[in-house]
Structures are given as C-alpha cells and as structure tokens.
Amino acid sequence: MFIAYVADFLFFSVFIGGFCLASEEDGVSELRADEGGNLTLPCASGDEDDIADRVSWIHEGRTVDSSVLQNNSLFLQQLKREDAGIYKCTSENDEILYHTRVIVRTPPPRLVNVTVHPSTILALLRWDVEDTGGYPISHYTAQYRLKHSPADQPPDNWHRVIPGRISPTASQIDVYKLDPNSTYIFEVWASNELGEGEVVQVEATTQHNNEEIELGRHLLEGADTFDTRYWVAAVAVVMGTLVVLALGTCYALYRECHLPLSKSNSNTSPQCRPGSPQQQTTKV
Structure with a gap:
C-alpha cells in the first residue's frame, strides 16, 4: 500500500x-x-x-x-x-x-540509416533524413570509388552517381558499372540553401556471379552514349501511326454507315419504282 x-x-x-x-x-x-x-x-x-x-x-x-x-x-x-x-x-x-x-x-546534418545493398556490378544506396537544417533540402549527391587499387595504379578517383543532383524527394539511388568482388567506398550527403551538409561514408563489397555479370553488362551496354532523342522519335512515330489508324477506322465506319442509305435511295428512284410504265412494258 x-x-x-x-x-x-x-x-x-x-x-x-x-x-x-x-x-x-x-x-x-x-x-x-x-x-x-x-x-x-x-x-x-x-x-x-x-x-x-x-x-x-x-x-x-x-x-x-x-x-x-x-x-x-x-x-x-x-x-x-x-x-x-x-x-x-x-x-x-x-x-x-x-x-x-x-x-x-544550418546546412543539412548527417543522413541517417545509410545502407548499401550490393549485387555483382550494381548497388542500391539508401538513406533517411532526420533533419533538414532549417531549410528545405534542394538535392542529394552521391559518389563512390574503389577502396583498394592495383599496386601499379594510382588510387581510384571519385565517381559521381548519375544524376549529379538527385531529387530531394528520393531516398535511394542505383549505382551502376561496378566491378564484381570489389570493395567500394560510398559517400552521400544532402544540400540546402546554405550549402552542402555533412558527408556519410559507408563501405560495401560487390558479389561475384558470372551469369549476373554477363547479363548486367549486356543490359548496360551503350547506356552512357544513349541519346534520349531516339526515344522521343520512336514515341512520335508510334503516336503518329496510332492517329492514322484511328482516322482510317473512323472513315471506314462512316462509309459503312452511309453507303446502304445511298443504295436504298437509288433503288427507290422514280425510274425503278414498282408498277411504273417501263416495268409493265418489259413484262409484255
């Protein structure tokens, strides 16, 4: 008690x-x-x-x-x-x-829950925002490089993740064209009106799978040099074809609906009416 x-x-x-x-x-x-x-x-x-x-x-x-x-x-x-x-x-x-x-x-503080989910030649970089610093986040930036370079080569340079200015509404980004069975250092940070925020650095090692490597290389072949104008032209051609087909269909339906009416009008003309003198002469 x-x-x-x-x-x-x-x-x-x-x-x-x-x-x-x-x-x-x-x-x-x-x-x-x-x-x-x-x-x-x-x-x-x-x-x-x-x-x-x-x-x-x-x-x-x-x-x-x-x-x-x-x-x-x-x-x-x-x-x-x-x-x-x-x-x-x-x-x-x-x-x-x-x-x-x-x-x-202030500029944005460190991002939280930053993780990397690597595959063979791809990786998924994720993060969460705990604080914006007082101003809305304008964009995110991410980059990566090899942790260990071959003995006969200089240290690997930083490679920016495309796009360079990641959307402020994003919470993850895919990283392409990695080497299999390699350890990478990833960095990501947010920016606002006052500048760049604190950088968060994480490490991850890609996997080793020959089948996935060949498939990924085939899918990514020519991705850097691909011109998006080709997509625009292809979409324009497809849309133009659909418009022509739609117009042709409408015209065919119009002819089909009006052609029987024209024939019925011609069959009931004064020269072809039943019981006319012309038809009686023909019977005699």
Whole structure:
C-alpha cells in the first residue's frame, strides 16, 4: 500500500513538472538565424531609463558572461549549431525579463540509416533524413570509388552517381558499372540553401556471379552514349501511326454507315419504282 502511494506521488510530481515545463516553453518566442551570422537578443531591465541594473543571461541552464552589451543585450557572433536553444535574461531578483528560443539554420546534418545493398556490378544506396537544417533540402549527391587499387595504379578517383543532383524527394539511388568482388567506398550527403551538409561514408563489397555479370553488362551496354532523342522519335512515330489508324477506322465506319442509305435511295428512284410504265412494258 505504501509503495502504491509513493508511486502515485512520483507520477503526479513528474506529470506536474513536465506540464509546467511544457507550458513554459510553449509560450516562448522564436528567433531564427543562419549559421555564421550575428544575432542580438534584447533585455529590458525593470527601469528602461536605468540600463545599469545588473542582469544575467542563461543559455540552456548555463550562465553566459561574455558578449553582454552595455544595454544588457546579448550579442551572438558567428552563430554555430551549438548556439541554438533557450535564452533567458533575468534580473538580480531572478525575475525573467526576456525569454526566447534561438534556432540556428544550418546546412543539412548527417543522413541517417545509410545502407548499401550490393549485387555483382550494381548497388542500391539508401538513406533517411532526420533533419533538414532549417531549410528545405534542394538535392542529394552521391559518389563512390574503389577502396583498394592495383599496386601499379594510382588510387581510384571519385565517381559521381548519375544524376549529379538527385531529387530531394528520393531516398535511394542505383549505382551502376561496378566491378564484381570489389570493395567500394560510398559517400552521400544532402544540400540546402546554405550549402552542402555533412558527408556519410559507408563501405560495401560487390558479389561475384558470372551469369549476373554477363547479363548486367549486356543490359548496360551503350547506356552512357544513349541519346534520349531516339526515344522521343520512336514515341512520335508510334503516336503518329496510332492517329492514322484511328482516322482510317473512323472513315471506314462512316462509309459503312452511309453507303446502304445511298443504295436504298437509288433503288427507290422514280425510274425503278414498282408498277411504273417501263416495268409493265418489259413484262409484255
């Protein structure tokens, strides 16, 4: 029974504390600034005419002594990601004079859940986005190279995955023309308005299967030099043929529907009507 009372008391205390904290932070104003920029946080003392009153600036529970101006404002220079958080300006009697949340917009942080699923000469690179940095992601970039090069050759250069600017809505990309039974290093990162984000690097080894190798080489033969205009021309020819066939079908149906009517009109002309003098003469 005593344990139940203690548990209820702890639960009630945690609930009330969390509720008060959430309520306090929900009403906090927000200031947004880009990484590398400057930001000034104002603080008004009890008497606006007396700016000599001593105030304290607190950032995430820690006192900030530097960068406090004569008017008690806090000057943040060359903003970094670590400068984000809750700032409070308090008087000597612990009265909160100013309360705000600073959000520092940055290039995208590291992508998460980055994995590579290799085949023989192909690989599937996947990733997830945890944070955009404050601006929408404009595109992704991926590249790869051999981890180990032959002894008589220089280190392998980085090869960009095509397309060079991967769609911001994508979460995976296929990597082609790899060597079988080889270890590769893959890199992928996101970019936004402020620039390129942190690079994530992973390794993977391709498989060895002769049948898949030959099939893949046959399918990818000429892929680099293929001109998409051929596809456009082929589609245009097919569409033109379909249009001609449709017009021909419509014309045939039109003739079929109107030809019997014309014949019936000619058969009932005055010269061929039953009982005419011409038909009676023929019978005699």
